[in-house]
Amino acid sequence: xxxxxxxxxxxxxxxxxxxxxxxxxxxxxxxxxxxxxxxxxxxxxxxxxxxxxxxxxxxxxxxxxxxxxxxxxxxxxxxxxxxxxxxxxxxxxxxxxxxxxxxxxxxxxxxxxxxxxxxxxxxxxxxxxxxxxxxxxxxxxxxxxxxxxxxxxxxxxxxxxxxxxxxxxxxxxxxxxxxxxxxxxxxxxxxxxxxxxxxxxxxxxxxxxxxxxxxxxxxxxxxxxxxxxxxxxxxxxxxxxxxxx
Amino acid sequence: xxxxxxxxxxxxxxxxxxxxxxxxxxxxxxxxxxxxxxxxxxxxxxxxxxxxxxxxxxxxxxxxxxxxxxxxxxxxxxxxxxxxxxxxxxxxxxxxxxxxxxxxxxxxxxxxxxxxxxxxxxxxxxxxxxxxxxxxxxxxxxxxxxxxxxxxxxxxxxxxxxxxxxxxxxxxxxxxxxxxxxxxxxxxxxxxxxxxxxxxxxxxxxxxxxxxxxxxxxxxxxxxxxxxxxxxxxxxxxxxxxxxxxxxxxxxxxxxxxxxxxxxxxxxxxxxxxxxxxxxxxxxxxxxxxxxxxxxxxxxxxxxxxxxxxxxxxxxxxxxxxxxx
Numbered sequence: 401x402x403x404x405x406x407x408x409x410x411x412x413x414x415x416x417x418x419x420x421x422x423x424x425x426x427x428x429x430x431x432x433x434x435x436x437x438x439x440x441x442x443x444x445x446x447x448x449x450x451x452x453x454x455x456x457x458x459x460x461x462x463x464x465x466x467x468x469x470x471x472x473x474x475x476x477x478x479x480x481x482x483x484x485x486x487x488x489x490x491x492x493x494x495x496x497x498x499x500x501x502x503x504x505x506x507x508x509x510x511x512x513x514x515x516x517x518x519x520x521x522x523x524x525x526x527x528x529x530x531x532x533x534x535x536x537x538x539x540x541x542x543x544x545x546x547x548x549x550x551x552x553x554x555x556x557x558x559x560x561x562x563x564x565x566x567x568x569x570x571x572x573x574x575x576x577x578x579x580x581x582x583x584x585x586x587x588x589x590x591x592x593x594x595x596x597x598x599x600x601x602x603x604x605x606x607x608x609x610x611x612x613x614x615x616x617x618x619x620x621x622x623x624x625x626x627x628x629x630x631x632x633x634x635x636x637x638x639x640x641x642x643x644x645x
Numbered sequence: 646x647x648x649x650x651x652x653x654x655x656x657x658x659x660x661x662x663x664x665x666x667x668x669x670x671x672x673x674x675x676x677x678x679x680x681x682x683x684x685x686x687x688x689x690x691x692x693x694x695x696x697x698x699x700x701x702x703x704x705x706x707x708x709x710x711x712x713x714x715x716x717x718x719x720x721x722x723x724x725x726x727x728x729x730x731x732x733x734x735x736x737x738x739x740x741x742x743x744x745x746x747x748x749x750x751x752x753x754x755x756x757x758x759x760x761x762x763x764x765x766x767x768x769x770x771x772x773x774x775x776x777x778x779x780x781x782x783x784x785x786x787x788x789x790x791x792x793x794x795x796x797x798x799x800x801x802x803x804x805x806x807x808x809x810x811x812x813x814x815x816x817x818x819x820x821x822x823x824x825x826x827x828x829x830x831x832x833x834x835x836x837x838x839x840x841x842x843x844x845x846x847x848x849x850x851x852x853x854x855x856x857x858x859x860x861x862x863x864x865x866x867x868x869x870x871x872x873x874x875x876x877x878x879x880x881x882x883x884x885x886x887x888x889x890x891x892x893x894x895x896x897x898x899x900x901x902x903x904x905x906x907x908x909x910x911x912x913x914x915x916x917x918x919x920x921x922x923x924x925x926x927x928x929x930x931x932x933x934x935x936x937x938x939x940x941x942x943x944x945x946x947x948x949x950x951x952x953x954x955x956x957x958x959x960x961x962x963x964x965x966x967x968x969x970x
């Protein structure tokens with residue numbers, strides 16, 4: 401069984417976000433980069449699946465050389481090998497096209513990605529890859545089970561979930577619930593250094609979108625603290641000031 | 646040329662977020678000087694199907710063939726893409742619902758269209774086509790320029806007010822060719838708590854965390870929610886401990902919401918939780934720890950024990966409702 405897991409290199413959640421003076425990019429100095437949490441869940445599920453039926457898990461990342469430490473982390477967690485497409489991830493379309501290009505040449509049985517990255521919050525890449533390859537996609541996948549070549553997935557819907565089945569190949573965007581992420585052990589960390597990490601050049605793709613400005617939300621003012629013995633005041637403020645009730 | 650909006654339905658009724666997308670699309674159509682058209686897919690009754698006409702739609706395409714009764718994203722993407730081509734839609738809008746996100750992405754590839762996902766406000770169309778959306782899990786906004794010929798937007802629920810605009814809308818059947826290959830994935834089972842208010846679409850949300858000490862204490866949280874007509878939500882530890890269903894977990898790895906009012910009870914306000922709720926228009930924090938980080942992100946706060954404050958808040962609300970009845 402050949403599984404491809406798409407990973408992206410994102411700033412840690414707890415990072416303070418600051419932008420360059422032109423407001424077009426993130427200030428990366430002092431920022432800790434990690435594997436996108438949803439991608440980590442995807443990788444873990446892939447490893448669980450290949451443990452029960454032998455197979456390989458290839459991780460793929462679209463990024464410049466600065467993403468390699470993150471890719472090595474994925475190898476340390478247990479991926480078999482890695483591919484880095486040597487390009488800055490301009491937008492979701494660009495990334496999806498690069499990954500689809502690699503996937504087309506390699507006949508993966510299953511492709512997993514995170515449902516969205518915590519920096520761009522796009523939720524586009526998995527379904528875009530699915531459309532480019534002409535395979536079914538599940539964008540917000542909470543559970544994925546395999547039975548031979550039949551896959552059963554659960555996707556999130558408002559107030560509940562839906563259970564779907566398909567034959568392979570499919571692509572799923574991993575969401576919470578699909579797997580508990582693993583901490584790499586010493587052996588994993590040691591072997592990560594020698595596992596293959598192949599760098600390939602990107603294919604020519606014109607992005608469809610461009611971020612022209614980033615800004616931060618205006619901070620909320622000082623909180624209006626209401627004394628515990630005057631809860632009526634809160635109700636009044638919610639009615640007259642906030643106008644929400 | 647037109648703006649085309651996909652009006653998602655749940656159980657044959659058009660969703661609130663669909664009407665928001667229609668009003669949003671209507672305003673874009675007005676800005677561009679083109680018509681607004683709407684497409685509905687699945688089994689939707691005539692009187693329901695007419696409703697987009699009250700919010701600006703001049704034409705409503707009804708794709709109600711038997712094959713399309715159940716939502717399958719590949720097939721629905723084909724239908725909407727075909728509609729966009731048939732109607733020469735330059736802008737296509739969907740709600741950023743759970744179904745909408747994947748659907749829009751597939752359509753974007755079919756139409757070679759740039760997709761701005763998770764828009765929070767109207768696009769700027771005077772100098773190019775620029776859309777504002779949230780980024781960095783709610784810590785920032787990104788303005789995205791769409792450089793493709795056709796443009797697509799998914800709109801965050803509860804970000805745009807529904808505005809009446811009564812038009813004489815014609816309803817036409819739409820029955821494009823769909824390949825069997827589009828139905829490779831099929832639905833086995835749908836599990837939906839239909840009596841509850843849908844959390845991602847809710848205007849008012851009451852949320853609680855570990856401060857409630859155990860699932861048996863949630864009666865008060867639900868009572869407060871019922872009084873307000875609010876949806877219920879919870880923090881990650883509560884969801885992980887199975888005190889509440891996973892569908893209630895709001896946060897970075899849960900659902901992101903942007904209600905008009907978010908009441909957080911016994912939740913400290915870790916960054917991962919804030920990522921899910923920072924777009925809320927008004928945040929009320931009830932926590933017995935005055936140092937709880939959530940107070941820094943709140944509009945209103947009460948420092949107090951949930952077990953003391955909640956009954957008082959419930960009483961105060963009952964009094965308020967009785968007085969305004």
